[in-house]
Amino acid sequence: MTDGRVRRRALRLLPMLPLLAIGAGCAGAPGGTQPPPGFTADTFGLAGLLSGARATEAGCRALPDGLWVGTADGRRSECIRYHAAGLDGPPPRPATALVWIPGDPTGATYRMAGGRPRLESASMLYELTAELRWSGAEMLSAVMGGLPVVLLARPGMHGSSGDQAQDRHSHDEVELLDAALTELRRRHPWIRDFAAVGFSSGGTVLANLLTRRADIRCAVLASAPLDLGEYYRTAGGGGGGGVAALDSLAMRDDLADPMRALAGGRKLPADATVFVMGDHHDRRVPAAAWEHWAEAARRAGLQVLIAEIPGHDRPDLGGPVETRHHTSGRALEVGYACASGMAPADVQRALVTGEPLLLPRGRRLDGAEIRDAFAGQTLHGTAWQPRALVLTVWMPDGRLYQASPRRPGRRIAELRWWVEGDRLCTSRHGCGEVRADGALLHVVAGDPPRLAATYLAVAGPRPAADTAPRP
Known part of the structure; x- marks a missing residue:
């Protein structure tokens, strides 16, 4: 053990x-900034986040929280880390697991260099350890009455190998996390399905996963750029909007835009409930960047419920004042309510009235x-x-x-x-x-x-x- x-x-x-x-x-x-054996850097720390990391299959498989997965074409493999609670033993019957897909690092700023995105800086408050992530999963699971909780790291973040800036909003990121969820279910076969919560750019990944997986019971997309064309034009993808941002967008041929995924003809999960939520005064992700997708998803046949909720700020945790962007706490409440079987209409009503769900x-x-x-x-x-x-x-x-x-x-x-x-x-x-x-x-x-x-x-x-x- x-x-x-x-x-x-x-x-x-x-x-x-x-x-x-x-x-x-x-x-x-x-301490603990040294990478584990087989890794070139520790992406729990700021230096590893900025540099990116490579990993070996043996090094990944030696970790209890490592998932060695690859892209569909076999071109690339990475170690995706996850930190979970409530997965130690199977429950009496198959269960829904709540999966959290985080946003970009606290205080992250990006720029284009040589036609490739680079992470220019991030707050030291991004830094955690595997032990701290386990503690976070334990707290969430305990607060939620023992619900299985999985904190899934994105490529290049929270101990995973990869390059966060280059993988962000990319097809590789979506394919790697898609494979990670499949491997997670293979490792824990009693997981019946997922109640998935994606905040900010984590919501971008989750929206793409909806066009690839049939086991997402409900998806919560909070303050997420779901129309990347709109997002890069008005918010600049983290580097300012306008013509320069659109030029940067045009230079990338690997963007996984959820709007394009909807139009790709893939079969959508007919039984999934999707909650799209955010603050119309959000200064990081404009409301149009999630409203356009929600309308298109409804037309494509998804059950989509939209709610405006207040975004919050913690300037002392990094970043400017009054972004009105942070909705992760409320999003987790919605994920819990959905995983627990609460009717979607009742969840929507609680969002409108401000009633707590947890x-x-x-x-x-x-x-x-x-x-x-x-x-x-x-x-x-x-x-x-x-x-x-x-x-x-x-x-x-x-x-x-x-x-x-x-x-x-x-x-x-x-x-x-x-x-x-x-x-x-x-x-x-x-x-x-x-x-x-x-x-x-x-x-x-x-x-x-x-x-x-x-x-x-x-x-x-x-x-x-x-x-x-x-x-």
Whole structure:
């Protein structure tokens, strides 16, 4: 049994209270930047993301999270990484697995050089580790009541081999992830079908997969450029719109445009439900770039439901202010609702009314339990709006620091926290109740109440109360 599997099984055995902290030097430490055997670079890190990576078949097959797959013509093979929870053993009957396909790296900027796209820069906050991705999958699965969850990495990202900039929006990217899903089902044959969620450029991939696969039960396309002609004309594919962007588009003959895929004559999954969602004020992906595809998909016979939802921003997590682009938290809620069998019309109604689809679980804590659970602790957590994996340090004097999970010495936010009655308050989310759910703590805020953040209790040494990440 691998160390990762031992760790994931141990999570289910942790006591609810008291919570034990993650030491500042544990899974999020900046070490582990060396690539695994058989890889030329580690694309979990920024340097490997920018350079791209090659991998050998033997090196990939030695990894518990590696899928060695190739393009249909046999011209190319890559190692696609995935990080999952709920796949350790088969359930009593075939099940739907939720698959997450991420967008481009945080803070990514692109340019054309020599007729080929290049990744010019990205935020250090992109950087994670395999262990952190396992933790993220564990948190999502636990929040979703044990639903199987797969975080599927795109080529050149999150440990996968490939070149992110050149593979982005390409036919190779679609073929490699198509093959990865097939290999995933071969490895876990009890997976009946998928509820797939694609955010931003991950949604571009997913829209193309709909024309290739019959096992996608539902697809959630959030803030996604689905009409690449419209996207490159108005948003420039990450480098500014206009004539220059259209010239760059014309220079590429390998773009996998979902609009063209719809017109390609492939048989579409008749039973699939497709949710297309985004913010009309999105400054990264214009609404027309997903509305045009949604209309064409309906004409082609797909069941497509469209919803405008508010996009969110976290400037401290990289990128400009007020993009209104980040809708990943809401998209995962929709994926969960669909995988759980909720009627599409009811999901659509909840999107229109703003009703939460992922309800908090667990026992509500009183004020004393809240103080015991947080004061002096260092915890990994998921912020939901927008979704981001963060490392949090809860100082007994009321200071609250958020840090990069891979670089715990790098502060990305300095906040305050306190307890009012039986509610936890922070200067970011206001005040809300706290629910203990196994190894998880949920912070619930808003009206109607919804998940604001989820924290994972992991056994480890308690850090000194006066320590905190330094810039």
